[in-house]
Amino acid sequence: MHTRTLAQLSADLRARRVSATELTKHFLDRIARHDATLNAFITVTSEQALAAAAAADKRLGRGDATPLTGLPIAHKDIFCTAGVKTSCASKMLDNFVAPYDATIVERLQNAGVVMLGKTNMDEFAMGSSNETSFYGPVKNPWDHALVPGGSSGGSAAAVAARIAPAATGTDTGGSIRQPAALTGITGIKPTYGRVSRYGMIAFASSLDQAGVLTQTAEDAALLLEAMAGFDERDSTSLDDAVPNYSKLVNEPWERVTIGVPESFFDAGLEADNAKALRVALKELEKLGATLKPIELPHIHLSVPAYYVVAPAEASSNLSRFDGVRFGYRSAAKADDLLSFYMRNRGEGFGPEVKRRILTGAYVLSAGYFDAYYLQAQKVRKLVSDDFTRAFREVDFVAGPTTPAPAFGLGQKTGDPIQMYLNDIYTIGANLAGLPAMSLPCGVVRGLPVGLQLVAPPLHEAQLLKTGHYFQRVTDWHQRVPANYA
Amino acid sequence: MTWETVIGLEIHAQLATASKIFSGASTKYGAAPNTQASLVDLGYPGVLPVLNGDAVRMAVKFGLATHCKIAQRSIFARKNYFYPDLPKGYQISQYELPIVHGGHVDVQLPDGSTRHVNIVRAHLEEDAGKSLHEDFAGMSGIDLNRAGTGLLEIVSAPDMRSAQEAGAYMRKIHALVRYLEICDGNLQEGSFRCDANVSVRRVGDTKLGTRTELKNLNSFRFVEKAIEIERDRQIELIEGGGKVTQETRLFDPDREETRPMRSKEEANDYRYFPDPDLLPIAVDDALIERVRATLPELPDAKRERFTNAYSLSAYDADVLTVDKRLADYFEAVVKATKAAPKIAANWVMGELTGALNRTNVDIDASRVSAATLAALLDKIEAGTISGKIAKEVFEAVWNGEGSVDAVIEKRGLVQISDTGAIDKLVAEVIAANAAQVEQFRAGKQQVLGFLVGQVMKMSKGKANPQQVNEALRKQLGA
Numbered sequence: 034m035h036t037r038t039l040a041q042l043s044a045d046l047r048a049r050r051v052s053a054t055e056l057t058k059h060f061l062d063r064i065a066r067h068d069a070t071l072n073a074f075i076t077v078t079s080e081q082a083l084a085a086a087a088a089a090d091k092r093l094g095r096g097d098a099t100p101l102t103g104l105p106i107a108h109k110d111i112f113c114t115a116g117v118k119t120s121c122a123s124k125m126l127d128n129f130v131a132p133y134d135a136t137i138v139e140r141l142q143n144a145g146v147v148m149l150g151k152t153n154m155d156e157f158a159m160g161s162s163n164e165t166s167f168y169g170p171v172k173n174p175w176d177h178a179l180v181p182g183g184s185s186g187g188s189a190a191a192v193a194a195r196i197a198p199a200a201t202g203t204d205t206g207g208s209i210r211q212p213a214a215l216t217g218i219t220g221i222k223p224t225y226g227r228v229s230r231y232g233m234i235a236f237a238s239s240l241d242q243a244g245v246l247t248q249t250a251e252d253a254a255l256l257l258e259a260m261a262g263f264d265e266r267d268s269t270s271l272d273d274a275v276p277n278y279s280k281l282v283n284e285p286w287e288r289v290t291i292g293v294p295e296s297f298f299d300a301g302l303e304a305d306n307a308k309a310l311r312v313a314l315k316e317l318e319k320l321g322a323t324l325k326p327i328e329l330p331h332i333h334l335s336v337p338a339y340y341v342v343a344p345a346e347a348s349s350n351l352s353r354f355d356g357v358r359f360g361y362r363s364a365a366k367a368d369d370l371l372s373f374y375m376r377n378r379g380e381g382f383g384p385e386v387k388r389r390i391l392t393g394a395y396v397l398s399a400g401y402f403d404a405y406y407l408q409a410q411k412v413r414k415l416v417s418d419d420f421t422r423a424f425r426e427v428d429f430v431a432g433p434t435t436p437a438p439a440f441g442l443g444q445k446t447g448d449p450i451q452m453y454l455n456d457i458y459t460i461g462a463n464l465a466g467l468p469a470m471s472l473p474c475g476v477v478r479g480l481p482v483g484l485q486l487v488a489p490p491l492h493e494a495q496l497l498k499t500g501h502y503f504q505r506v507t508d509w510h511q512r513v514p515a516n517y518a
Numbered sequence: 519m520t521w522e523t524v525i526g527l528e529i530h531a532q533l534a535t536a537s538k539i540f541s542g543a544s545t546k547y548g549a550a551p552n553t554q555a556s557l558v559d560l561g562y563p564g565v566l567p568v569l570n571g572d573a574v575r576m577a578v579k580f581g582l583a584t585h586c587k588i589a590q591r592s593i594f595a596r597k598n599y600f601y602p603d604l605p606k607g608y609q610i611s612q613y614e615l616p617i618v619h620g621g622h623v624d625v626q627l628p629d630g631s632t633r634h635v636n637i638v639r640a641h642l643e644e645d646a647g648k649s650l651h652e653d654f655a656g657m658s659g660i661d662l663n664r665a666g667t668g669l670l671e672i673v674s675a676p677d678m679r680s681a682q683e684a685g686a687y688m689r690k691i692h693a694l695v696r697y698l699e700i701c702d703g704n705l706q707e708g709s710f711r712c713d714a715n716v717s718v719r720r721v722g723d724t725k726l727g728t729r730t731e732l733k734n735l736n737s738f739r740f741v742e743k744a745i746e747i748e749r750d751r752q753i754e755l756i757e758g759g760g761k762v763t764q765e766t767r768l769f770d771p772d773r774e775e776t777r778p779m780r781s782k783e784e785a786n787d788y789r790y791f792p793d794p795d796l797l798p799i800a801v802d803d804a805l806i807e808r809v810r811a812t813l814p815e816l817p818d819a820k821r822e823r824f825t826n827a828y829s830l831s832a833y834d835a836d837v838l839t840v841d842k843r844l845a846d847y848f849e850a851v852v853k854a855t856k857a858a859p860k861i862a863a864n865w866v867m868g869e870l871t872g873a874l875n876r877t878n879v880d881i882d883a884s885r886v887s888a889a890t891l892a893a894l895l896d897k898i899e900a901g902t903i904s905g906k907i908a909k910e911v912f913e914a915v916w917n918g919e920g921s922v923d924a925v926i927e928k929r930g931l932v933q934i935s936d937t938g939a940i941d942k943l944v945a946e947v948i949a950a951n952a953a954q955v956e957q958f959r960a961g962k963q964q965v966l967g968f969l970v971g972q973v974m975k976m977s978k979g980k981a982n983p984q985q986v987n988e989a990l991r992k993q994l995g996a
Binding site for chain 1: 557560561562563564565566567568569596598600601602605606607608660787789790791794795796797
């Protein structure tokens, strides 16, 4: 049952082959069995899940169910969930119970989705390996000595290990796509503004976007169409009608042109990874896609630009965590206001978060603002213009999601630059606000790797459809790690 | 050596929107602490600001009334600093591109001259909460009811040259924002606050001196007082061979001094950057025209009209037009009475304003309506009561004793105009004051006034003074 996709389970529920309660119990059992090893969950909400499943069964019985009613999923612990701890994997919020639901949580709940729990992640979504979590690292289900990627590492591991059929995630510089690639699942980051950010704890507001991690593109379509859409509580959400993604992915194939930046295949990309990618691109060609070499002349500047803009925004976004109104407050008695702040924040935040707050405060400081922040914004525009130019000729830009398959726990924690370079292929889409998806496309040294497709703004339907067609002719997405089959 | 003072003001006007600038919480003053703060105002994780359109319209209204340019596109920026009453650790404000810039007001001064004051900019921002340092035994209390209330910060150019000019400018802006109904102007409640930038230079110098910024000026009087004190301090400092340090200073009205704020409180690098949670504010011509259509007659135009249409002095017109509601009251009286506008003006500025101030009642809640005052003035005009008696009637009506007619009736205040009755009173007074009558006859004219007074006294003020005068002269053969 656990290897079935959301789409299949949806059909099972409607045909009453299985009840929402049975399904929920099944996954709660799997979490109980495997999560001590994986550490994919920070909080498992068994009671609420069973109550929601019972309600879903009633709804299914009444006949007013949606395609999502009764489907269990997990939420990344960055989304506020009313009455449930929402920690952002930080000591700072270890005691924080959100008083409200994030818009996407509310929308999925209204559709009848059953929340299994809240997944582990890098602290405040800052990291590419899930090793910065206050709750400890998440293990990659393919090899427990390896990282699952990050920051949505818990969501990725949960779906890859089939202890949750699907999970939500957030992606600021690759935080959905990179862990999806490293765990052999499908991950999509929609267009900036497509999904409301209300209730999603902000890391870098101009880059953050919520999305999903699923087994298939078809599943992603199903979830995304319930999450997406304008939200008056988020001024940056887009006021465009949401297409019927799950229907559109099954429409007839249209010829597409796929741009392939040759620079993506340079020395930075592991050779076997490149090979797998070429094979995957051939598959797309066989489907009728035209491959076209393109150039993104400024893409190599994405990582430095990102590591100015994102920390700048983060340094300000994280100022509210001061121990005054909620969250961690040091037990030590403060002598004055400054020491009160320093203790609360010094003890509440982990080292990577502190590194980014310091970097961000630095690049926004008088005397450095122009040289760093403004310069980075200019680079961001150049990167964005590169994509705009490319999309005059091609429908998608394809490339690797990561430079190599999953790396070892602790392997890169001592070298932030090496860690940051993991996002070299994914950051461009965030800087440009574009929808992007990672699809499992091969195996290197026994480990999954991903193919990334980037599309023009609001072309999620085309992206999902291409993913769906690709997954009709490939089976990488169906492979399950041995221990979890 | 003569010195010139150079002053620029930064005025914070709390916008009279029903809800806060970025949340739906109420802006009503005086609620129990922390009962009017939503999750957005509390800076909870995950919440986002949504701009209140009324705040934008109010800023545009101010811009139009002060000949400013309205930016088609302006942006919000974050001003980052830590303080417990600033929940997010940053204030959403406007920095590089304010919504309104480059305008002016002409300020009338007591000597009849006018000072042209340029308005550099006016921008939208959110207010912080309040820190309460008393009443918590060594701890501080935080009230976030005010956090997120919309503010318009109005920045003048350093165009004022004396404390009086600064006070007049502040009053001018105060009257304006109330006319525009974009701020209730309540200084006690902090709805209208002011900081002053003050420097001095030798007369004739063109270069500005080093300025200090004065905080905590929450009344017109304090602004003037603080500037004078600071001016004197700076002059004394320079004349003694010292130099003014650019710094922020607090005005202490009790000790009548300004003193530097601790450097920690001001040595902030605010790390401004555009707020990524908010879209640029877009103001198109259609919006500007819609707002323009809601502009009331502004104080300058009204004052001009009052001097022309009602033949009032510049002073009277000024006093009457400071508050739009006072001006409206005055016009309602003028429309309803047969008395001259000047008479109506005297009553509105005198008895009415006096009663309002004395009882601390708002003009909207005046116990004597414009129609009632008009009726009272008509009684004087018709000779039914004297001006003096009218004041007594006004008091009685104010105190709730009934209508004008009812009070006059009840107290028997109708003026005595009957010639026979007056002649009788006059005869009695002449008989009773032989010595004074003698003096008058000997040529001491001023004694007549005394005799009139005696008659009025006997009549309990009800005799028509004009007739008493005539009767006295007649009976004394003068």
